Amino acid sequence: MxxxxxxxxxKGISKAFGPVQANKDISIRVxxxxxHGIIGENGAGKSTLMSILYGFxxxxxxxxxxxxxxxxxxxxxAAIAAGIGMVFQHFKLVENFTVxxxxxxxxxxxxxxRPSLARARRELKALAEEYELNVDPDAVIEDVGVGMxxxxxxxxxxxxxxxxxxxxxxxxVLTPAEADHLFRILxxxxxxxxxxxxxxxKLREIMDITDTVSVxxxxxxxxxxxTSETSPAELAELMVGRKVLLRVDKTPxxxxxxxxxxxxxxxxxxxxxxxxxxxxxxxxxGEILGIAGVAGNGQSELLEVLGGYEKATGSVRMxxxxxxxxxxxxxxxxxxxxxxxxxxxxxxxxxxxxxxxxWENTAFGYHNDARYQRSKLFMDNQAILKDTEDKMAxxxxxxxxxxxxxxxxxxxxxxxxxxxxxxxxxPDLLLIGQPTRGVDIGAIEFxxxxxxxxxxxxxxxxxxxxELEEILSLSDRIAVMFDGKMMGERMPQExxxxxxxxxxxxxxxxxxxxxxxxxxxxxxxxxxxTGKGA
Amino acid sequence: MDFATLLQMLDATLRLAxxxxxxxxxxxxxxxxxxxxxxxxxxxxAAAFMSAAIAAVTGxxxxxxxxxxxxxxxxxxxxxxxxxxFRGNQLISGVAINFLAAGLTVVVAQSWFRQGGRTPQLxxxxxxxxxxxxxxxxxRDVPVIGPIxxxxxxxxxxxxxxxxxxxxxxWWLLYRTRFGLRLRAVGENPAAVDTAGVSVVGLRFxxxxxxxxxxxIAGAYLATALQAGFVKDMSAGxxxxxxxALIFAKWRPWYALYACLLFGFLQALSLRPDIIxxxxxxRVNGQFLDVLPYILTVIILAGFVGKAIPPRAGxxxxxxxx
Numbered sequence: 001m002x003x004x005x006x007x008x009x010x011k012g013i014s015k016a017f018g019p020v021q022a023n024k025d026i027s028i029r030v031x032x033x034x035x036h037g038i039i040g041e042n043g044a045g046k047s048t049l050m051s052i053l054y055g056f057x058x059x060x061x062x063x064x065x066x067x068x069x070x071x072x073x074x075x076x077x078a079a080i081a082a083g084i085g086m087v088f089q090h091f092k093l094v095e096n097f098t099v100x101x102x103x104x105x106x107x108x109x110x111x112x113x114r115p116s117l118a119r120a121r122r123e124l125k126a127l128a129e130e131y132e133l134n135v136d137p138d139a140v141i142e143d144v145g146v147g148m149x150x151x152x153x154x155x156x157x158x159x160x161x162x163x164x165x166x167x168x169x170x171x172x173v174l175t176p177a178e179a180d181h182l183f184r185i186l187x188x189x190x191x192x193x194x195x196x197x198x199x200x201x202k203l204r205e206i207m208d209i210t211d212t213v214s215v216x217x218x219x220x221x222x223x224x225x226x227t228s229e230t231s232p233a234e235l236a237e238l239m240v241g242r243k244v245l246l247r248v249d250k251t252p253x254x255x256x257x258x259x260x261x262x263x264x265x266x267x268x269x270x271x272x273x274x275x276x277x278x279x280x281x282x283x284x285x286g287e288i289l290g291i292a293g294v295a296g297n298g299q300s301e302l303l304e305v306l307g308g309y310e311k312a313t314g315s316v317r318m319x320x321x322x323x324x325x326x327x328x329x330x331x332x333x334x335x336x337x338x339x340x341x342x343x344x345x346x347x348x349x350x351x352x353x354x355x356x357x358x359w360e361n362t363a364f365g366y367h368n369d370a371r372y373q374r375s376k377l378f379m380d381n382q383a384i385l386k387d388t389e390d391k392m393a394x395x396x397x398x399x400x401x402x403x404x405x406x407x408x409x410x411x412x413x414x415x416x417x418x419x420x421x422x423x424x425x426x427p428d429l430l431l432i433g434q435p436t437r438g439v440d441i442g443a444i445e446f447x448x449x450x451x452x453x454x455x456x457x458x459x460x461x462x463x464x465x466x467e468l469e470e471i472l473s474l475s476d477r478i479a480v481m482f483d484g485k486m487m488g489e490r491m492p493q494e495x496x497x498x499x500x501x502x503x504x505x506x507x508x509x510x511x512x513x514x515x516x517x518x519x520x521x522x523x524x525x526x527x528x529x530t531g532k533g534a
Numbered sequence: 535m536d537f538a539t540l541l542q543m544l545d546a547t548l549r550l551a552x553x554x555x556x557x558x559x560x561x562x563x564x565x566x567x568x569x570x571x572x573x574x575x576x577x578x579x580a581a582a583f584m585s586a587a588i589a590a591v592t593g594x595x596x597x598x599x600x601x602x603x604x605x606x607x608x609x610x611x612x613x614x615x616x617x618x619x620f621r622g623n624q625l626i627s628g629v630a631i632n633f634l635a636a637g638l639t640v641v642v643a644q645s646w647f648r649q650g651g652r653t654p655q656l657x658x659x660x661x662x663x664x665x666x667x668x669x670x671x672x673x674r675d676v677p678v679i680g681p682i683x684x685x686x687x688x689x690x691x692x693x694x695x696x697x698x699x700x701x702x703x704x705w706w707l708l709y710r711t712r713f714g715l716r717l718r719a720v721g722e723n724p725a726a727v728d729t730a731g732v733s734v735v736g737l738r739f740x741x742x743x744x745x746x747x748x749x750x751i752a753g754a755y756l757a758t759a760l761q762a763g764f765v766k767d768m769s770a771g772x773x774x775x776x777x778x779a780l781i782f783a784k785w786r787p788w789y790a791l792y793a794c795l796l797f798g799f800l801q802a803l804s805l806r807p808d809i810i811x812x813x814x815x816x817r818v819n820g821q822f823l824d825v826l827p828y829i830l831t832v833i834i835l836a837g838f839v840g841k842a843i844p845p846r847a848g849x850x851x852x853x854x855x856x
Contacts, residue, residue: 077731092726094719106730108712
């Protein structure tokens with residue numbers, strides 16, 4: 001063991017962007033044939049470090065050794081030549097190309113495509129058999145699921161003879177079954193002697209599959225430990241720098257009157273795709289209804305209809321009165337007037353205007369309120385500023401500067417701004433989509449507490465999340481959506497991740513000894529992250 | 535309308551479609567690589583002027599052609615510098631090039647030749663002359679095929695054939711070669727090209743360069759083949775029509791040919807009001823005929839194209855993301 005050189009070794013890597021020290025004197029060694037996890041919050045410097053490894057950035061200081069040899073990685077080409085393959089969180093695929101074309105892009109054998117395509121087709125077959133990496137070589141990328149897209153990314157790296165594979169947040173977009181499949185592939189790769197670096201912020205993944213794990217916090221590597229010798233609680237503490245509550249503390253719900261009644265709701269989107277298919281459910285005061293499901297199964301459209309920016313057929317009653325689903329009063333303004341507040345799934349596109357200041361964002365949607373008006377014509381900016389300052393203090397937004405543009409806050413603090421705006425309007429019903437997507441563990445804890453506190457005030461809450469762990473720990477009742485339909489309702493204390501995972505995959509009964517055994521094991525502890533790490 | 539008139543019309547269609555086709559393919563290369571090019575018009579105009587000027591001075595149309603391509607390439611280089619290297623706005627850069635060309639050509643023409651912003655009339659070797667294809671004379675009297683071959687297919691300048699040949703060559707380059715694969719990829723998702731270790735900047739400059747060459751040929755064709763010399767604003771919106779044809783063709787080479795032939799036919803039609811009068815039975819206002827190609831362009835683009843999806847990364851400078 002001592003004779004083999006590490007597959008990859010970093011010595012004293014430092015990188016600064018202006019005044020921000022993204023990486024500070026980072027050193028790691030990863031032995032060949034192992035899976036090494038790198039865990040840390042958003043902005044801890046994980047992605048910067050990997051970008052340096054892949055030649056996107058040049059480190060200010062430090063050295064990289066590949067298989068014992070000092071290597072200068074000046075660009076992606078050098079990284080590929082050194083045997084490094086990278087699977088980015090946001091796939092780097094050409095959407096309207098076939099799988100085969102994507103794989104040979106940049107690694108063609110000659111000026112003409114035909115021989116390269118033929119060779120790639122042969123090699124793909126061999127790789128598929130060796131590692132369970134099955135793809136349809138002639139499928140067009142935009143027509144295949146994210147699981148296959150990710151396998152194409154892995155195949156791209158292997159086709160370029162990569163020995164070291166770096167995966168950045170690989171499970172963020174996968175179903176539990178797909179994540180399970182991915183981990184089997186990674187295990188196969190490890191068995192063949194490949195070295196894998198797994199960047200994630202999901203503790204469960206680290207515990208399940210890695211051999212060693214490094215923790216990053218604020219640009220520094222705070223610890224490197226053997227996975228078998230650590231625990232999720234210890235890792236979480238190392239990441240955040242203080243003890244973190246991984247579970248939500250809450251009392252049993254006090255269920256009140258019926259607030260929202262949805263009957264036979266159908267949504268067809270602009271492309272003519274039937275997104276929501278005859279969905280019915282109720283939400284009561286004082287309860288959190290969690291809607292689980294893999295992204296893209298109609299939950300987003302459901303929220304959009306209730307939030308007032310998508311048309312639908314069927315009936316929705318709020319506090320016993322019908323609300324308009326198609327007409328002039330099916331807009332966000334009318335919904336808010338009926339006591340519905342909405343924290344949208346995509347806070348950067350729907351929740352905030354990123355170039356506007358925090359105080360301006362605080363007023364959006366409520367800018368016609370009397371308290372924000374100086375006269376009929378003028379807004380009272382001072383009142384909004386003051387209100388924003390108060391909200392920032394109550395919601396612990398950092399930095400507490402109302403005049404900072406929304407884009408300059410971290411994901412967690414952006415979410416707190418949206419949350420403060422919507423919750424403090426005292427709505428009867430709060431719609432909240434992906435509340436902790438791209439949010440740090442520390443802020444997740446705070447946001448979850450706010451949601452539970454709102455419930456305890458007797459408000460109705462409709463929570464949509466792709467994070468099963470979040471659904472399970474927050475909800476008082478769980479509904480699962482698959483392919484636009486409600487697959488069923490469960491009580492959180494009477495179900496488990498395994499059963500929900502099957503429902504999310506569209507199965508109502510478990511196949512005997514089926515392939516979904518490990519489904520539950522691969523679900524995350526912490527909240528999701530599809531946002532960009534820094 | 536008799537057979538001979540029809541052949542004349544189609545003959546004119548071919549001649550008028552040629553500059554459109556060259557410019558359209560030029561735009562195709564550029565836009566497939568993700569660089570929108572509204573400056574086709576300006577590049578054609580600059581090339582028209584330079585080719586006519588050099589051909590007039592040297593008496594050699596081939597030197598004129600080279601000079602035209604050179605002028606177009608200079609403007610392409612500016613567009614590339616602005617939109618690729620400095621990540622500027624591609625539309626603004628293109629519009630600036632159009633203004634630059636519209637003004638400079640006239641000013642320089644006046645300063646060089648003092649003929650009111652024109653170049654001297656070209657003749658003889660100063661122009662591209664029609665070439666007669668083999669057997670055209672012998673086959674001339676064969677019924678149907680003879681006139682088609684003699685009138686329509688034979689008897690054009692070399693540049694017409696170059697333009698027609700450019701269509702299959704473009705198709706082959708785009709879909710059968712490594713360069714084409716990378717070019718299409720860089721217009722769809724430059725990040726994929728970049729992470730594959732291929733230079734985005736290099737590919738885009740290559741595409742803009744090809745665009746410059748083709749625009750140069752288109753411009754030279756206007757001044758040294760279609761006409762005999764440069765006059766002010768002689769590109770007459772052809773760069774924009776070529777862009778319209780490009781959208782109509784959904785950025786595909788063979789469809790670009792069909793679209794350009796259609797627009798060429800409309801232009802040929804507006805030159806022959808007598809034929810329209812003959813076909814529909816009453817006289818149409820001449821000015822209406824002049825705007826007909828443009829009106830139809832709008833109608834076709836608005837109603838008949840369906841959904842034209844441009845290259846996804848088009849118009850946006852590539853910034854490496856972390």
